[in-house]
Amino acid sequence: MARYLLLVAPSANRVYSTSAPTLLANELTVLADAYGLGVASVQPVIVAGVDYLQVDTAADLTPEQLRVVAYLSSVHALYQQVGDLLAPVELPRVEVFGSDLVTILKYQGKTNEAFTRLLLNVTAAATARPERLLDRSLSVLDPLCGRGTTLNQALAYGLDATGIDLDTKDFEVYDAFVRTYLKQGRYKHHATTGAIRIDSKVVGRRLDVELAADKDDYKAGRTQHLTVLRADTLAAPRLLRAESAHVVVTDTPYGVQHGSHGGRLDRSPLGLLDAALPGWVRVLRTGGALGLAYNRHVADPEALAEVLTRHGLTLVDRPGYDGFRHRVDAAIDRDLVVARKG
Numbered sequence: 001m002a003r004y005l006l007l008v009a010p011s012a013n014r015v016y017s018t019s020a021p022t023l024l025a026n027e028l029t030v031l032a033d034a035y036g037l038g039v040a041s042v043q044p045v046i047v048a049g050v051d052y053l054q055v056d057t058a059a060d061l062t063p064e065q066l067r068v069v070a071y072l073s074s075v076h077a078l079y080q081q082v083g084d085l086l087a088p089v090e091l092p093r094v095e096v097f098g099s100d101l102v103t104i105l106k107y108q109g110k111t112n113e114a115f116t117r118l119l120l121n122v123t124a125a126a127t128a129r130p131e132r133l134l135d136r137s138l139s140v141l142d143p144l145c146g147r148g149t150t151l152n153q154a155l156a157y158g159l160d161a162t163g164i165d166l167d168t169k170d171f172e173v174y175d176a177f178v179r180t181y182l183k184q185g186r187y188k189h190h191a192t193t194g195a196i197r198i199d200s201k202v203v204g205r206r207l208d209v210e211l212a213a214d215k216d217d218y219k220a221g222r223t224q225h226l227t228v229l230r231a232d233t234l235a236a237p238r239l240l241r242a243e244s245a246h247v248v249v250t251d252t253p254y255g256v257q258h259g260s261h262g263g264r265l266d267r268s269p270l271g272l273l274d275a276a277l278p279g280w281v282r283v284l285r286t287g288g289a290l291g292l293a294y295n296r297h298v299a300d301p302e303a304l305a306e307v308l309t310r311h312g313l314t315l316v317d318r319p320g321y322d323g324f325r326h327r328v329d330a331a332i333d334r335d336l337v338v339a340r341k342g
Contacts, residue, residue: 193208
């Protein structure tokens with residue numbers, strides 16, 4: 001038996017900081033089950049006046065298991081308890097780009113970056129092959145991508161990412177941000193912007209970027225791919241290949257400061273999901289998973305579950321998945337749901 005203490009990363013958001021230890025504990029439970037970490041128990045403790053998560057494992061964590069721990073959304077540092085002393089344990093770097101890729105862009109209604117990372121992690125863990133997150137072969141679709149927090153987290157992990165959003169301003173802001181970030185960081189890339197056509201009719205714009213964090217990888221063709229479509233998410237099955245995404249991860253409209261904008265997307269989250277899910281499920285690979293963040297004030301969990309199952313998805317109810325509900329503010333009681341295809 002080995003004992004570790006996880007120090008939770010501080011958050012600029014005071015409300016999220018209050019919830020972070022509980023969210024991290026449940027995230028760890030999910031990842032421990034998916035990747036075989038041998039975790040026997042997780043519980044909050046106070047050591048010398050500092051809050052930690054105490055993690056008991058069947059044996060010392062291997063380098064491969066420590067890499068899984070490094071993916072956790074809010075882990076700041078890891079220590080192994082040896083008698084009365086805490087020995088620092090070095091966690092490997094799992095992101096190919098710096099954290100600034102996810103944190104630089106600020107805007108009203110932006111989802112907390114740690115929660116975005118958590119949602120991506122637990123959705124990947126629910127797939128038939130969760131190891132794709134670790135070997136960077138996971139492909140991510142955010143069909144309501146806004147200004148790209150999920151896309152940026154996927155890129156930081158070294159993954160391919162695709163986003164869809166109808167809002168022209170969000171598309172333009174994200175296009176400019178990605179180009180500037182890659183140029184200023186001197187990352188090798190090739191970016192193009194063009195029209196989207198369906199049946200010879202222009203229905204939107206698209207951004208396509210081929211990139212790599214390492215110039216030698218770029219020269220060798222070991223590149224990542226980013227595609228952002230300024231289009232109606234209901235057109236997803238006409239814009240993207242069937243079974244081309246391993247995970248679909250998104251925020252449903254919270255009904256407060258952000259969400260879907262304009263035209264057919266200006267509706268309740270459940271109505272939007274009922275209309276959009278057939279297309280999203282078609283793009284999702286068999287064995288893949290869909291992860292949704294939602295506001296309980298505007299989307300009833302039972303009604304949401306009914307919509308997901310009606311469209312052929314199976315809700316994931318493994319240990320930990322029921323422990324992510326938390327308060328954002330008076331208007332947002334946030335939770336997540338993960339469902340699997342096949």
